[in-house]
Amino acid sequence: MRFVDEHRGRYVVALLLRVPGVSESTYYEWLAKVEQPCDRYDVDRALLSNIHEIWQASGGTYGADRVHQQLRRDGIRSDASASRG
DSSP, rough: OOHHHTTTTTSHHHHHHHHHTTHHHHHHHHHHHHOOOHHHHHHHHHHHHHHHHHHHHHTTTTOOHHHHHHHTTTTTTOOOHHHHH
């Protein structure tokens, strides 16, 4: 999709989409999400940043369970973990 987006000024979008077999509606739906992401996207990006920082601080030794424990110790709870208990 990025390739199409980068070249849509020089070529017709329909022609660029024909080779990979992607419909125009799929492309324009993707484009709308890229131009105006949902609020959850920002939350997920922040959480991913926190996860990466914890993992780096552990020297790359922490797995998912330890990262999750550290997030909880830091007071960071995802919506999924909050609904589970």
